[in-house]
Amino acid sequence: MNFWHTLRRPIIGLSPMDGVTDAPFRYVTAKHGRPDVMFTEFVPVEAVTHNAVKVMTDFLYSEIERPVVAQIYGAEPESFYKVTHVVCELGFDGVDINMGCPAKSVVHGGCGAGLIRTPDRAKAIIRATQQAVKDWSEGSTLERVGIPKDIIKWVRERPRASARKQIPVTVKTRIGYSENTITDWVKHLLETEPVVISIHGRTLKQMYKGEADWDAIAAAAEIIHQTPTLVLGNGDVKSAADATQKIRASGVDGVLIGRAAYGNPWIFTQKDDIRRAVVEGQLPERRWVESHESLDVMLEHARLFGEMRSNLKYVAMRKHFAWYAQWIPELRVRKKELMQINSYEELSKMCESIL
Ligand SMILES: Cc1cc2nc3c(=O)[nH]c(=O)nc-3n(C[C@H](O)[C@H](O)[C@H](O)COP(=O)(O)O)c2cc1C
Numbered sequence: 067m068n069f070w071h072t073l074r075r076p077i078i079g080l081s082p083m084d085g086v087t088d089a090p091f092r093y094v095t096a097k098h099g100r101p102d103v104m105f106t107e108f109v110p111v112e113a114v115t116h117n118a119v120k121v122m123t124d125f126l127y128s129e130i131e132r133p134v135v136a137q138i139y140g141a142e143p144e145s146f147y148k149v150t151h152v153v154c155e156l157g158f159d160g161v162d163i164n165m166g167c168p169a170k171s172v173v174h175g176g177c178g179a180g181l182i183r184t185p186d187r188a189k190a191i192i193r194a195t196q197q198a199v200k201d202w203s204e205g206s207t208l209e210r211v212g213i214p215k216d217i218i219k220w221v222r223e224r225p226r227a228s229a230r231k232q233i234p235v236t237v238k239t240r241i242g243y244s245e246n247t248i249t250d251w252v253k254h255l256l257e258t259e260p261v262v263i264s265i266h267g268r269t270l271k272q273m274y275k276g277e278a279d280w281d282a283i284a285a286a287a288e289i290i291h292q293t294p295t296l297v298l299g300n301g302d303v304k305s306a307a308d309a310t311q312k313i314r315a316s317g318v319d320g321v322l323i324g325r326a327a328y329g330n331p332w333i334f335t336q337k338d339d340i341r342r343a344v345v346e347g348q349l350p351e352r353r354w355v356e357s358h359e360s361l362d363v364m365l366e367h368a369r370l371f372g373e374m375r376s377n378l379k380y381v382a383m384r385k386h387f388a389w390y391a392q393w394i395p396e397l398r399v400r401k402k403e404l405m406q407i408n409s410y411e412e413l414s415k416m417c418e419s420i421l
Pocket residue numbers: 081082083084085086106107108137164166167238266300301302303322323324325326
């Protein structure tokens with residue numbers, strides 16, 4: 067029994083997005099939307115084993131986010147074994163392995179969706195991660211597995227896991243490399259008994275083009291349902307109504323929502339509407355957000371970004387302003403100005419002028 071089995075069904079979670087779902091984003095999403103589960107951005111295991119302390123900020127999280135799962139990626143089972151110790155020690159609720167990223171730089175190293183072509187390596191990675199979770203729960207330490215000392219120092223300055231319990235290992239992937247091979251691919255994954263398989267309904271070759279293939283997700287769900295593993299569908303869920311339809315049609319245990327959560331934590335406030343609608347059939351209406359509500363959350367997000375991610379340039383925050391502006395007509399018309407904001411103070415001054 068782990069947290070995944072205590073969540074209400076269908077599960078409505080926030081999908082991991084590099085450059086988007088960092089600690090401040092997840093904080094406001096948790097506070098104002100409460101998704102059932104959230105994931106960090108993907109973190110490269112080889113960077114951690116090579117003492118690149120700067121990637122560790124991707125592992126920052128707050129208690130409000132729980133259950134929060136750390137997502138990691140790489141190619142070497144040994145590195146997954148080591149970095150899973152770090153994830154456990156930091157007190158994450160789960161560890162997720164990225165087998166879905168289509169970026170050339172990632173795939174060329176045999177990582178992300180590249181693993182779809184090397185199922186034996188993919189299975190070795192899952193098994194190494196599961197072994198690490200077990201060994202850590204039985205007392206294995208960061209020192210013993212050879213985590214570099216600067217990383218250990220960073221970890222020790224953070225709150226620790228409250229108990230040495232075994233956290234669930236999950237996988238997020240796509241329906242294939244250049245074509246849909248999901249039914250064969252999930253059979254490989256199921257040999258290792260991951261707790262959850264999340265499936266983005268596109269091939270690696272498609273990147274983000276075309277439409278997510280929910281028939282392929284449904285075919286995978288049928289196979290996965292014959293096992294204790296849970297299946298989450300992902301790709302192009304644009305609204306609560308859309309989530310309802312996709313869940314009903316594919317039979318998945320839940321969905322992950324990515325881009326529709328841009329500037330929109332409120333999409334998750336509809337999770338009970340979705341659960342009701344999946345049973346009763348009536349589609350939920352889109353939740354309308356008042357401009358002052360969006361403005362307040364944008365300011366809160368901007369302030370947190372300054373506090374939590376001071377290592378990043380403020381430019382990284384501007385895309386969020388544009389996304390919140392979808393609800394704020396007065397800002398939508400001043401996008402150019404918005405895209406030049408360099409600090410929380412500048413933003414709040416601009417907002418004062420429209421209140
Ligand atoms: C900017 C961006 C960054 C992403 N980064 C990750 C990542 O770090 N890990 C991951 O598993 N998927 C990542 N994805 C994929 C999303 O989690 C999701 O699978 C995809 O966007 C489809 O879902 P959506 O249509 O709801 O956005 C990313 C997607 C986007 C748009």
